[in-house]
Amino acid sequence: MMSSHRRPPHIISFSDDPESVGKDGEFGDPPLPIFGWKQFEPNIRNRGFDWPENAFSMIGAARMRNFRVLTERVISGSVPGDIVETGVWRGGASILARAVLAAYGVQDRRVILADSFEGLPPPDKDRYPADEGSIFHEYSELAVSEDKVRSNFEKFRLFDDQVVLLNGWFKNTMPLVPSNRIAIPPLIVPPTPTDRERLTTARTSL
Numbered sequence: 001m002m003s004s005h006r007r008p009p010h011i012i013s014f015s016d017d018p019e020s021v022g023k024d025g026e027f028g029d030p031p032l033p034i035f036g037w038k039q040f041e042p043n044i045r046n047r048g049f050d051w052p053e054n055a056f057s058m059i060g061a062a063r064m065r066n067f068r069v070l071t072e073r074v075i076s077g078s079v080p081g082d083i084v085e086t087g088v089w090r091g092g093a094s095i096l097a098r099a100v101l102a103a104y105g106v107q108d109r110r111v112i113l114a115d116s117f118e119g120l121p122p123p124d125k126d127r128y129p130a131d132e133g134s135i136f137h138e139y140s141e142l143a144v145s146e147d148k149v150r151s152n153f154e155k156f157r158l159f160d161d162q163v164v165l166l167n168g169w170f171k172n173t174m175p176l177v178p179s180n181r182i183a184i185p186p187l188i189v190p191p192t193p194t195d196r197e198r199l200t201t202a203r204t205s206l
């Protein structure tokens with residue numbers, strides 16, 4: 001049983017450090033200094049516009065809530081299948097999905113996390129001319145290792161055989177997603193040069 005004196009860390013706003021829960025940074029995990037945001041703004045974080053310094057996800061509270069509702073609907077509506085996230089960063093959204101499965105005692109669904117675990121590939125301007133000039137692949141902040149994602153799950157005691165890490169570029173891994181049925185297909189993150197590739201290869205593999 002979990003000890004009652006300390007809650008697990010929060011996915012969106014709390015610091016990555018469980019010790020900091022309840023201290024100054026409780027709802028104030030600052031943004032990484034990338035897009036000009038200098039301090040924590042609830043409205044920005046809610047909409048997932050900044051990249052938090054410590055929190056486990058960058059999708060923001062609104063989309064995280066939506067994802068929770070969708071996961072619950074899949075469970076209550078008996079929609080069969082696994083949940084796949086393409087582009088997991090620190091793992092927060094998938095941690096939430098695994099937590100929802102655990103909360104409802106679901107043991108016959110897995111959460112599959114597809115990522116390079118090294119950030120984005122450079123844009124392929126020949127196939128996707130509109131992506132020319134994109135520099136997302138230069139952001140080392142987007143490269144979160146498989147070990148780090150696993151250890152983030154372990155902070156919530158949620159890493160088990162219902163969690164599958166699928167390491168590689170989407171164009172290689174999407175046709176091989178180890179699932180016969182997908183209840184919630186790849187999450188859409190803010191547009192990046194590889195979004196189209198991710199979604200189209202996933203669709204053709206379903």
Ligand SMILES: C[S@@+](CC[C@H](N)C(=O)[O-])C[C@H]1O[C@@H](n2cnc3c(N)ncnc32)[C@H](O)[C@@H]1O
Pocket residue numbers: 056057058059086087088089090091092093094114115116117118119120121142143144168169170171187189190192194
């Ligand atoms: C915007 S972040 C994802 C945010 C995440 N959904 C969250 O909850 O915070 C994008 C992620 O996609 C991964 N990624 C982007 N393009 C990729 C590709 N073509 N193949 C594999 N991984 C990719 C990056 O490594 C990064 O972890």
